[in-house]
Amino acid sequence: MTEHLTFLGTGDSMGVPRSYCDCGICSEARSTGLNRRFRSSVMIHTDEGDLLLDCGPDWPAQMELLGKRLLEHVLITHPHHDHIAGLPEWLDACRWTGSRGTAYAPESAFRTIRSQYPWLERRLTYVPNDRGMHFGGWFIVPWEVCHGQNGTSYAYRFEKTGYAWAYCSDAIRLTEQQKKPLHGLNMLVLGTNFYKETADPATRSVYDMTEAVELLREVKPQAVYFTHMSHGVDIDAAYPLPPNVTLARLGMRVDLGHR
Incomplete structure (x- = not known):
């Protein structure tokens, strides 16, 4: 099997379409579905099993998208x-x-989850990975990143047999130290809420695409997929982006590694 990931969600915290919204993008999402976006998540398919990255409110529909009934690892x-x-x-x-x-x-994430859902450990085992973890032959390392008004989040760097990629869905205004794991990547999945966001900078929590392009000039990944997109993004628009940048779509498959 060629190891790969599947984008199960490419939307921001509210998803697309917004229930209250009749904008052109939300209306299109209800009709043809081109801009329909579940909350951001990917499934990583490895030689030793599947690993879901984030388990948000659209999880049941995302499992249906894959035709899966069982999930073992998140x-x-x-x-x-x-x-x-x-x-x-x-x-x-x-x-x-x-x-x-x-x-x-x-x-730190488990401490918050325990306070919100204290009963989950009846059927879920929590494994802290602060010092990194192995799954499917990948070495996976988290690091804390700035999430703007929303505090902090974690991004992950994956390495295996000379291939490195990272998932950074919820971040903005990264410090030089926080940017270091983004260097030397074959692929980067990065959250970008809008092409150009006009909200007060103090209220923001995720890069827009113009800011992300500046970040990419610094860290120089080979291939980039933008995710975590709001209803301000039209997947079919011709945004002026570098040729190595792709707007991720629901169900899109991306191969991992040189194999």
Whole structure:
């Protein structure tokens, strides 16, 4: 099997379409579905099993998209609603199938999850990964990044047999230290809410595409996929972006590694 990831969600915290919104992008998402976006998540398919990255409120529909009934492993970036609200439904699936799931995250994320959902460990095993972890032959390392008004999040760097890629869905205004793991990447998945966001900078929590392009000039990844996109982004628009940048789409598959 060629190891790959599948984009199960490419939307921001509210997803697209917004229930209240009749903008052109939300209207299109309801009709043809080109801009329909579940909350951001990817499934990483390895030779030794699948690893879901974030388990948000759209998790049941995302599982249907893959035709899967069982989930064993979840890697969590941070304990915000759009990234963990599917955990109770995962627990319920484990209960009904008589299975047990394993969740991986930094210990600080588990402290918040325990306060929000104190019953999840009845069927889910928590494995702190602050010092890194191995899965499917990948060495996976988290690091804390600035999430603007929303505090901090974690990004992950994956390395295996000379190939490196990173997932950084919820970040803005990274410090030089926080940028270091983004250097030397074959691929970067990066969150960008808008092409150009006009909101007060003090209220923002995720890069826009113009800011992301400046970041890419610094860290120089070979291939880039933008995710975590709001209803301010039209997937079919011709935004002036570098040729190595792709706007991720629901269900898109990306191969991992040189194999």
